[in-house]
Amino acid sequence: MSEPRPFRSFVSPSRYVQGAGAISLLGELIAPLCASPVILADNNVWGFSGDAVTESLRKAGLDEVRISFGGRATDREIASVSSQLTERGADLVVGLGGGSTLDTAKAAGSDAGIPWVTVPTTASTDAPGTGVAVIYTDEGVLDHFRILGRNPALVLVDSQYVANAPVSFLIAGIGDALSTWLEARASGGAGRALVSGFQAPATGLAAAELSWTILRENALQAIADVKEHKVTPALDNVIEANILLSGLGFEAGGLSVAHSVHNGLTVAEQTHGLQHGEKVNIGSIVQLILDGAPDSEINDFISFTTRVGLPTSLTELGLSIQDTETLNAVARRTTLEDEFVHTMPFTVTPQIIVDALTEVETRSRAVREREGLPAPVKYEHRR
Ligand SMILES: [Zn+2]
Incomplete structure (x- = not known):
């Protein structure tokens, strides 16, 4: 390994909020950051969280726009999500779900030049708050890590979702x-x-x-x-x-x-x-x-x-x-x-x-x- 540069450096998400029912705060917490947020979530996660997310955004005066995530955090998927974000004029992307969804939201947000928010529905890794995205091949094999140089604008964890997960x-x-x-x-x-x-x-x-x-x-x-x-x-x-x-x-x-x-x-x-x-x-x-x-x-x-x-x-x-x-x-x-x-x-x-x-x-x-x-x-x- 090369020697470290002679400077200390600390990185973190801009904000972290956690607790049972915290999903109800999503709209309130992102409203100061955006006008046109887009949610990335798969159908399973949307099934148990969609109503609460929609209600929270509505209360904050934001429309609910969702891209349905269907796959893996691959270069191909990230390019597709990134171009959809740009087409829809998104100024913030919310990744809602498990690791692949969050990694795709982070990398696609980075490519689209907009901030991202992560809403992990499990506590299975420490990735949600970091500026690193794990990229897989189409076959599902670990391919590489992307160092994004930025961290999420917000990490929001609803503890009840974590308690409900396996x-x-x-x-x-x-x-x-x-x-x-x-x-x-x-x-x-x-x-x-x-x-x-x-x-x-x-x-x-x-x-x-x-x-x-x-x-x-x-x-x-x-x-x-x-x-x-x-x-x-x-x-x-x-x-x-x-x-x-x-x-x-x-x-x-x-x-x-x-x-x-x-x-x-x-x-x-x-x-x-x-x-x-x-x-x-x-x-x-x-x-x-x-x-x-x-x-x-x-x-x-x-x-x-x-x-x-x-x-x-x-x-x-x-x-x-x-x-x-x-x-x-x-x-x-x-x-x-x-x-x-x-x-x-x-x-x-x-x-x-x-x-x-x-x-x-x-x-x-x-x-x-x-x-x-x-x-x-x-x-x-x-x-
Ligand atoms: Zn790890």
């Missing part, structure tokens, strides 16, 4: 957010460059660490609450950690091994049904191993995230330590030249990654056996 989304978001402090302390905290090329401010590192603390204290309770579709203080704490703090913590704290391992795992077809945060959790364990963390810390992380319901073994991903061909392919992708794995203070070779992935499997089995947790089995893909 719990696997919240669990994946916890996996994504738990990686944030582990990566920030190894990256920005160790003087390495942020995604933006700048240095990490203390604010970014503090956000990352706070996300970690909140999740350790609230994650298990919040998971129980979402299973009953209840919005509670524990759930609101976890939503804030998953979406706001984790996003601030990675953009202004830095990425490292965990997300590079995630990117590596995407080359294994077995993992394609898994969510981002589920794969990231394997990366977090590899991060701890490469950090040289004490046994007790690594094992405690495995124990905690197993209880959360995240994968902590290769077996759960559908991989095995005997499949050296796949593990080598994962390791090669993980260690590509521009990957954040190279924020580590030593040269990370593919063999180091293969060895660490093997250790993940053996450690996870040992921890489970010692703690009376069930042995790992391949995940039912639940996306």
